[in-house]
Amino acid sequence: MPSDTIRAALVKRLRISAGISDEDVREIEALPIAVRQYPAETPVVRDGERATECCLIVEGFCARSKTIASGKRQILSLHIAGEIPDLMSLFLHVMDHDLSTLTPCTLGFINHETLRKLHHRRPVVAEMFWRDTLIDSAMFREWIVNVGQRPAPARLAHVMVELRERLRLIGRVDDTGFDMPLTQEQIGEALGITAVHANRVIRQLREEGIVELQRGRVTVLDEFRFLELADFDHRYLHQSPTL
Amino acid sequence: MPSDTIRAALVKRLRISAGISDEDVREIEALPIAVRQYPAETPVVRDGERATECCLIVEGFCARSKTIASGKRQILSLHIAGEIPDLMSLFLHVMDHDLSTLTPCTLGFINHETLRKLHHRRPVVAEMFWRDTLIDSAMFREWIVNVGQRPAPARLAHVMVELRERLRLIGRVDDTGFDMPLTQEQIGEALGITAVHANRVIRQLREEGIVELQRGRVTVLDEFRFLELADFDHRYLHQSPTL
DNA sequence: CTCCGGTTCCAACAAAAGTTAAGGACGCCG
DNA sequence: CGGCGTCCTTAACTTTTGTTGGAACCGGAG
Known part of the structure; x- marks a missing residue:
């Protein structure tokens, strides 16, 4: 799968909602991303796991959820192409919820180290991702x-x-x-x-x-x-x- | 009110939960903070407002909330001394919810520009605050x-x-x-x-x-x-x- | 094509939560 | 000290939601 297809929805979204510059786009295009296919209804990262990479949805639908002691599950958010639902794992290393696919998905994985280096090289990009996690947070509030x-x-x-x-x-x-x-x-x-x-x-x-x-x-x-x-x-x- | 009293709970919290260094503590001690008193049950920042400063709770209890069209209100989180409930306003400029006092409060206000400068000077502090907003987000998920x-x-x-x-x-x-x-x-x-x-x-x-x-x-x-x-x-x- | 498992759909009943209304406790202020 | 307002408390009744159990539908595997 060509690189621009993988990043298409992400870049489209960031352009509108974060006002990203062309130079920043080039940095994101240069990010090494490992693409993997997932079937429907499959966990991607589990509650309690220690993540070392972030997950970009290239195609398909995902959901985040938590399960309580009684076994009941609460879905916290739905996620679509172009989103990075577990960006928070960069700083909150141990997952406090599950991320799983709803439909068959194409997912791209970006190493934490790679992202951290990018942040130090380009603080503006870091702030853009920070803003992204804050929007995530705003969506939780509404939820x-x-x-x-x-x-x-x-x-x-x-x-x-x-x-x-x-x-x-x-x-x-x-x-x-x-x-x-x-x-x-x-x-x-x-x-x-x-x-x-x-x-x-x-x-x-x-x-x-x-x-x-x-x-x-x-x-x-x-x-x-x-x-x-x-x-x-x-x-x-x-x-x-x-x- | 002496500066260390104002920042005491904040520093105590950051030391435990963010692993802050002594040098970072000095930066935070140097932050100019405008202290104001608020009576109980008083809005601090309102939904729809454009914030230019962040609010540090020095003493007292606050809550964040949203009110829907039918007039019903949902409290989103409770906040105590040492917390900065509206840190998100640094990047999400227009408030999407209310912040108000529950009890009489001592609040300290830190200018956005001051914080932004600190972030560029010390990216580690920025990451610490980022982490703080992510913990906020984790608490919303549990809520x-x-x-x-x-x-x-x-x-x-x-x-x-x-x-x-x-x-x-x-x-x-x-x-x-x-x-x-x-x-x-x-x-x-x-x-x-x-x-x-x-x-x-x-x-x-x-x-x-x-x-x-x-x-x-x-x-x-x-x-x-x-x-x-x-x-x-x-x-x-x-x-x-x-x- | 048929069988099978997972959905969707539905009804009857039970439990949880909302609504309304009203009395009582408590603290504040004149 | 007495009156007033806010909060707490409770009861009776209504509505919403959960539970159980079962039938119909649908798509994929054999």
Whole structure:
């Protein structure tokens, strides 16, 4: 796989949301990345492991999650092409959660040492990555609000809108909709509800003519009511370097 | 107020959790900090504001929160002396949440420009602060799990244990207990439940002889069952620089 | 093509949490 | 000292969500 294909979504995203310079792009293009294929539903890094490299999603969907003593699992975030979900492992060496694939994925691995050297060579790039982890953090905050305060239908709508915004940035939304390849079990784990209730909520939104979710694809039926229900304020995604 | 008193808790915390060097400590001691007093229940920085300084808690309790369209509020984290809750505003210029006092507070304000200069002068300090924002992020992840998956009594116990661990680090826990100066309304907002239900849960834990919460002070009655209920794994606090 | 496992879907019932309403404790201030 | 406001406390009732169990659907492997 050619180098620019591997980095395409990453560079596209950084250009928009971090205001990256051409020189910085060249540094990122020069980064050695080891590409590996992963099947669906496979752990990439596990809670408790000591990571020595970061994982760039080239293609596919991943999720971060934690499992509590009772065995219940909470999905913390969804991740798409161009993102580096475990950038935090650079400084928080022991993982405090799992990173796993949802769909078959193409993943690129970048050595920690390589990144650390790049940071010392170009502090501006370090700050850009720092900013990236801060946006990550902002998304966690919104996820807390979603799970803590919104009724289940609004939770689902909110996660859908967030995913759509991020997919749009890398050109993965068309007018028929966008991919959201989660099982109802996983949707439940993301929203903090059971799979049965997730099913109820999905049905309800379909019956009310708001949004349709079928075989991992989302089709919005009534854009206005969809947005209203989601109660979405795009600011927390910080998709502009001046924000 | 003498400079070392202002920075005492910060330095104490960084020494333990970030492995800071004496030279770095001197840099931090040299940082100009503007100290101001705040009454209880007062906003420090508001959602949507553009921050130009960071806030160091010298004394007192603060909380970060977000309010959704329906008017419901979710508390995202609690903060104690020695912490800089809005360090993220250095790179995410527009606030995406509120920071406010819970009790009367002594707060120190450090200019963004000052911090940025320090970062360029001493990249190691920048990395230390980066790590600090990453620990913040790890705490948000655990908060998501708490609100998303645990039953209400376990949620309360978990928040209590987390707070106790952090207070212990700065020497604010004795054998009679520790302070947790939240109203039941605020506890509800932290746990994603109503104040009425928060009251039920507090009573239940008291009646079961697990933990007592009275006038902002926590007394553990049965340490073993308390920890078991909380399902607490201290790893996510990353309180050691090698982790 | 058929079987099989994993989803999706659904209904009935149970448990947890939200809502409303109201009395009581406590501290502050005039 | 008394009144007022905030918080705590509790009960009764409603709504949401969880649990259990089972049927229908779908796609891939043999």
